[in-house]
Amino acid sequence: MEIASKYDPRAVEERWYQFWLDKKLFHSEPDRRRPYTIVIPPPNVTGVLHMGHMLNNTIQDVLVRRARMMGKNACWVPGTDHASIATEAKVVNMLKERGIDKRDISRDEFLKYAWEWKEEYGGIILKQLRKLGASCDWDRTAFTMDDIRYESVIRVFVDLYNKGLIYRGVRMVNWDPQALTAVSDEEVNYKESHSKLFYLRYYIDNPDSSDKSKYIVVATTRPETILGDTAVCVHPEDERYQWLKGKRVIVPSVGRSVPIIMDEYVDREFGTGALKITPAHDVNDYNLGMKYNLETINIFNDNGTLNENGGKYAGQDRFVCRKAIMKDLEEAGLVEKVEDYVNKVGHSERTDAVIEPKLSAQWFMKMTDIAKKALEVVEDDTIQFHPDKFKNTYRHWLENIKDWCISRQLWWGHRIPAWYFEQKTENGDHRTETVVALNEEEARKIAAEKYGYTGELRQDEDVLDTWFSSWLWPISLFDGIRNPDNEEIKYYYPTDDLITAPDIIFFWVARMIMAGEEYRGEVPFKHVYFTGIVRDEKGRKMSKQLGNSPDPLALINEYGADGVRMGMLLTAPAGNDLPFDTKICEQGRNFANKIWNALRLVKGWAVSDELNQSDENAVSVEWMEQRMACVLADIERDFDQYRLSEALMNTYKLIWDDFCSWFLEMVKPAYGSPIDRETYNATISIFERLMYMLHPFMPFITEEIWHLLQDDHGEESRAKLIAESSIMIQHMPASVFFDQRLLDDCTRAREVIAGVRNLRSSKGLSPKEELELFIVCSDGSAMNTRFDGIIRKLANVKQISYVDKKIDGAVSFMIGTMECFVPMSQNIDVEAEMKKLEEELKYAEGFLASVMKKLGNEKFVNGAPEKVVAVERQKKADAEQKIAAIKAQMEGLK
């Protein structure tokens, strides 16, 4: 059979993915097996696959595939997130390109465009995930705004409102002037920026003769906000400003007279110790405004331009205005000085626009109580974080949690199910009443029953924060909000593992835990695996602006999905950032090729039914089985601890080193000779199981190899059966008891082989030259002679003789205390040998000295455990023996 010497993943991967889909192997239905559930962190419906997704979804796929092969009913639910702000922005841009202004069309029209856009371009990312090999149950693909999820969100809102956990209020919120919406505290990123600190003069209103000065200097980074100033504040104990008590000052440029107030909030050290107060545009100022009953003057429009209160600056953008007003103040001689200043400025997570604190009516959710429960389940390890250092971050946030601003001034999203109407009060005023209900019909009913109102209702214009739907994801995916007792939610919930990035621990992870507690009385998942951030080889974050992010699909095309998956996983221990270099995908590709060629080798063997299994082959098979059992135990431990890269590395070494470099070389028949049936079958069986172990990491090539291995396994019926089956549903081998002695014996034999090879290498002997080997065994048991045949074969040794004393005219090496001699056909370089022996002697003597020092220490001998002391004594004996042997050899050389 002719097999190409290079593995080509392209054709293979495409074919098998389709096969898996055709056979519905990703699909899960509740049954008697134990479930294993993962819900995908829903990517933005507008998103395209980037390296972060690749990492995240590779990890999920590894876990799901492994669980499936371990006999669990594995279900990985995919879906996308409607991503209010991001998607609305995209749709607005799309409309703009078509010459349509959002403001000119109705809400319904806009939503029609948005849905069209979503249908056409949305969810590309899910298609891309297939290229990666993701074994999601695509039949279950969900969207945070599809019917089930929409209704779930609305129900939860109504429920929380009725429980008194959701309220509407006028608060200072983070306003995104570009997206024209409020955003939550978590959506604001504070970035360091190089600003200026302006020192402005506020002249005293109606100064009298006792005034020490005619003005007070106030420092600000935002001079444009003086237009909204309604006070100046100093510290009540500030000696410098006692004379200002009860006075008023004139706001520069504006000419408004405002009071001096005194409050301990002011930091006397900062600036001049005098603070201007703009209650409409700063949270702290707002609080002071409330406290001192100050007037609130809003100077901005929603888009960040100055409104009519801006006077001559009305209509200007806030940053344009800043320059203009400074110029004017400068000219008016009202600027004391200007300093360079570094501060943190809030930017919108989504649009990167500078956040403007803005007073507005918004919906909030009370978090204090629900946070308590969410903290408990992580503290007591009902939910485990990997790595667990994120517990700290989590705790800190929950202990300092504030109410969650859940309303957004957008159209794309879940519209808030609140309806308003005007009601006349007893004294003739009009009052706005609010009704919260599942739909308008319900709202009408309530309005009629509760208020006796039957007129028109006006629904709230706002939609809910995107995370207000994401936090229900593990429940709503199984329809557990609308039908809390349905079979699916009972079966699949709680899910097992959540794989996500640490930057959404508050946005998403914490809130899902809260929702789980609130709506299921149970945690939504048992383990959270936090991935690192994918960085480029220089350690920078991958970003569009830098253009340093490789295109995942191009990578897959070049290295194969298996290769890319392996590359990503190898450098990605949980929680560690991974410096990604496309070169590491090469390692994955090379590995695939290595396996491919192992297949070529095995398939190339002629098999003989007449031949009996040789003893060497028998022990080789025996050893490989033990070795697998041993490594399997390691791998199981790695998975228990969520150390996926370790698990993969162990699998990699088992296949490349133990299987390919050692086992296959051990049993490989001489050129032209056949292999015995027994060894061949064992080899195939081992190869198969190695593929099972590797399958979660490299799904495509393992499926391909597995099928090719089956080909000549005998009867046609079986072959047909296999052809229709998949490696995906085979049983993952489990670790069993293994014989450590046999493993050690083989290691010893491998050391001897390496010793001989080293000799060849250093003496320039051809691998083809047959050598003779003498082993001096003091106690005979040091070598398991069952491996002799293997040593002869792999070291190209004609004969191994066990002798009781050293051989003259030979070069030597030591394995532990065991001396090995190889007679040389040519003259031995005595000088070089002596030098080598001297070095060895020096090392051995140094070692002995350190052991002696320990043993000479009475405190050690008395204090340390018996076992440790015994080991030390053994070391001493070994070292002495070794030294004696080396000395004898040196003697011989002379």
Next chain:
RNA sequence: GGGAGUUUAGCUCAGCUGGUUCAGAGCGCUUGCCUUACAAGCAAGAGGUCACUGGUUCGAGCCCAGUAACUCCCACCA
């Protein structure tokens, strides 16, 4: 300003409860090989004062204290 984490080979990281020759792995590097599975390969090598300074201990990458550098998170000082 508060908190957390990291520092081990050229690079990326392991190193469990302090105790075998414990100083490891992968990649990279060096040398020799186109040995009929694989040059995307084979074989053999070289590479480290475990950040620094003290301490505890019979014994310290490992525990403690301090120092330095880096990273991340949180926070309304204009």
